Amino acid sequence: MSETLSESQSEILDAAAACFMKLGVRVASVDDIARSLGSTKGRIYHHFVSKGALLGAVRLQAPKFTRQAVAPVIDGTLPPGRNFHNMALAHVAAVFRTLPYHKVVMQHYTGLEAKSASDADRAMEARIQAANASYEDLFRAVIRAGMEHGEFRRQNLSVALHSVLILLNAPVFWYSPRPGEPEDFTVQVARQLADMGLAALA
Amino acid sequence: MSETLSESQSEILDAAAACFMKLGVRVASVDDIARSLGSTKGRIYHHFVSKGALLGAVRLQAPKFTRQAVAPVIDGTLPPGRNFHNMALAHVAAVFRTLPYHKVVMQHYTGLEAKSASDADRAMEARIQAANASYEDLFRAVIRAGMEHGEFRRQNLSVALHSVLILLNAPVFWYSPRPGEPEDFTVQVARQLADMGLAALA
Numbered sequence: 001m002s003e004t005l006s007e008s009q010s011e012i013l014d015a016a017a018a019c020f021m022k023l024g025v026r027v028a029s030v031d032d033i034a035r036s037l038g039s040t041k042g043r044i045y046h047h048f049v050s051k052g053a054l055l056g057a058v059r060l061q062a063p064k065f066t067r068q069a070v071a072p073v074i075d076g077t078l079p080p081g082r083n084f085h086n087m088a089l090a091h092v093a094a095v096f097r098t099l100p101y102h103k104v105v106m107q108h109y110t111g112l113e114a115k116s117a118s119d120a121d122r123a124m125e126a127r128i129q130a131a132n133a134s135y136e137d138l139f140r141a142v143i144r145a146g147m148e149h150g151e152f153r154r155q156n157l158s159v160a161l162h163s164v165l166i167l168l169n170a171p172v173f174w175y176s177p178r179p180g181e182p183e184d185f186t187v188q189v190a191r192q193l194a195d196m197g198l199a200a201l202a
Numbered sequence: 203m204s205e206t207l208s209e210s211q212s213e214i215l216d217a218a219a220a221c222f223m224k225l226g227v228r229v230a231s232v233d234d235i236a237r238s239l240g241s242t243k244g245r246i247y248h249h250f251v252s253k254g255a256l257l258g259a260v261r262l263q264a265p266k267f268t269r270q271a272v273a274p275v276i277d278g279t280l281p282p283g284r285n286f287h288n289m290a291l292a293h294v295a296a297v298f299r300t301l302p303y304h305k306v307v308m309q310h311y312t313g314l315e316a317k318s319a320s321d322a323d324r325a326m327e328a329r330i331q332a333a334n335a336s337y338e339d340l341f342r343a344v345i346r347a348g349m350e351h352g353e354f355r356r357q358n359l360s361v362a363l364h365s366v367l368i369l370l371n372a373p374v375f376w377y378s379p380r381p382g383e384p385e386d387f388t389v390q391v392a393r394q395l396a397d398m399g400l401a402a403l404a
Contacts, residue, residue: 024228026226026228026229027228106308107309153397153401155394155397155398156390156391156394159391159395160394160398162372162376163369163372163394164398166368166369166371166372166375167365167368167369167372167402169368170364170365170368173364174364188358189358189361192357192361192365193361193365195355195357196357196362196365196366196402196403197402199401199402199403199404200369200398200399200401200402201398201401202401
């Protein structure tokens with residue numbers, strides 16, 4: 001699989017993320033994903049060698065979505081507080097746009113032990129960890145800058161970083177789109193969470 | 203099952219929570235739980251009719267643990283900010299003490315669709331929802347009081363409540379006890395999270 005997804009690969013991953021989210025990653029099968037696409041398993045296997053490869057690609061894609069949204073708004077010339085607030089807004093908006101991917105990622109943060117893994121599995125796991133760590137580093141940098149700048153309270157940086165990211169990811173747990181919700185609901189939530197995150201650090 | 207757990211039931215639930223956490227709720231079996239107890243399946247089935255009943259009991263117990271810790275520290279005569287801070291400290295400390303239960307609960311917040319359920323399953327699910335809602339109401343009350351009092355920022359109460367609770371539950375995602383960690387590490391984290399939660403509201 002190349003680094004950039006083709007349109008066809010993106011469509012398959014969207015379907016896979018939705019199936020993993022709804023049925024759970026252990027239960028969802030390539031058959032389920034093909035059915036939801038209205039396509040053959042052959043089309044999926046043409047791009048992804050196995051269900052594990054699909055799951056890996058979904059988990060790898062999640063931090064890419066948020067990075068694509070956050071990286072362009074980073075502005076190191078701003079005070080860290082404003083910089084963080086812009087990043088947080090972009091992060092939450094991206095999470096809302098790509099919710100199933102993030103719900104799937106969350107299924108991996110709940111203490112499930114890794115099953116015996118092949119070399120390819122371990123290599124994919126390492127890529128996913130690296131993508132996550134590198135994305136988190138964007139926020140680590142701005143939080144560290146805020147502490148050095150005196151704008152943020154000095155506290156354990158790792159605890160602050162991971163706790164604020166979980167705060168910003170809160171909708172992954174409680175949000176599902178509801179018919180009749182105000183059009184700007186997700187925008188309001190993004191603003192509220194960015195405000196809460198900033199206040200939690202300041 | 204009566205409302206209060208016997209010592210034997212507590213021991214079984216502790217083992218069940220640990221197995222569900224490690225193996226995942228779908229994969230862990232009553233056999234796994236019996237093995238980890240060094241006991242027979244008969245002993246488990248004497249108290250819990252099925253794996254589903256065990257899982258329900260674990261999920262029901264999680265908010266009972268936090269409620270047992272939080273309810274006694276609530277003091278409505280304090281300013282809401284201090285009251286919230288005391289409750290948050292007690293909550294995080296209880297989460298650390300009963301971590302596997304909360305990791306199992308989290309497996310249910312990631313978009314898994316409920317499988318076809320029996321009447322007994324639905325009744326248990328209703329009890330769990332009621333226990334969670336009633337526990338959350340303790341925090342809802344103090345956050346509402348803080349807003350009315352002018353001590354907390356006025357914002358969407360439900361979003362604030364659920365986001366702050368997820369912030370306080372952050373260690374459920376990233377924490378596993380590590381050999382050689384400072385003895386008061388969890389105490390420090392509890393303090394940091396309570397401070398962050400309070401700041402996020404104020």
